[in-house]
Amino acid sequence: MIYCTLGELLIKLNMTQKELSLATGIGQNSISKYCTNTWLKFDKEHLKKLCEYFECEVGILLQFYPMEEGIDEDSMRKAIRYKLLQEEYSQFLDDLPEQSKKKLGISFDKNQNN
Numbered sequence: 001m002i003y004c005t006l007g008e009l010l011i012k013l014n015m016t017q018k019e020l021s022l023a024t025g026i027g028q029n030s031i032s033k034y035c036t037n038t039w040l041k042f043d044k045e046h047l048k049k050l051c052e053y054f055e056c057e058v059g060i061l062l063q064f065y066p067m068e069e070g071i072d073e074d075s076m077r078k079a080i081r082y083k084l085l086q087e088e089y090s091q092f093l094d095d096l097p098e099q100s101k102k103k104l105g106i107s108f109d110k111n112q113n114n
Contacts, residue, residue: 001076003063004042007035008084009054024049037077
């Protein structure tokens with residue numbers, strides 16, 4: 001499956017879909033579909049605008065994940081999103097002081113495989 005990382009990118013940049021829409025001229029409905037990976041066709045002009053805006057290559061926004069037989073697309077989308085967000089926030093969690101981790105009830109082994 002082709003997965004659009006726009007939703008995770010907006011989270012990382014603390015940016016709303018509306019702000020991106022205003023900045024790029026891409027409609028909020030299209031941005032929402034890209035963020036939720038419910039798009040049927042990815043508009044070439046939109047892809048160009050997004051790459052220009054974020055100053056990135058297409059491969060940052062669109063990534064390929066092979067689909068295994070018997071796994072539905074919605075479950076795959078959720079698993080990819082979880083993996084990408086987990087990677088994004090793991091550095092943040094690593095940087096938290098131990099006291100803060102305890103208050104938040106976060107305990108994990110750094111040697112644990114994710």
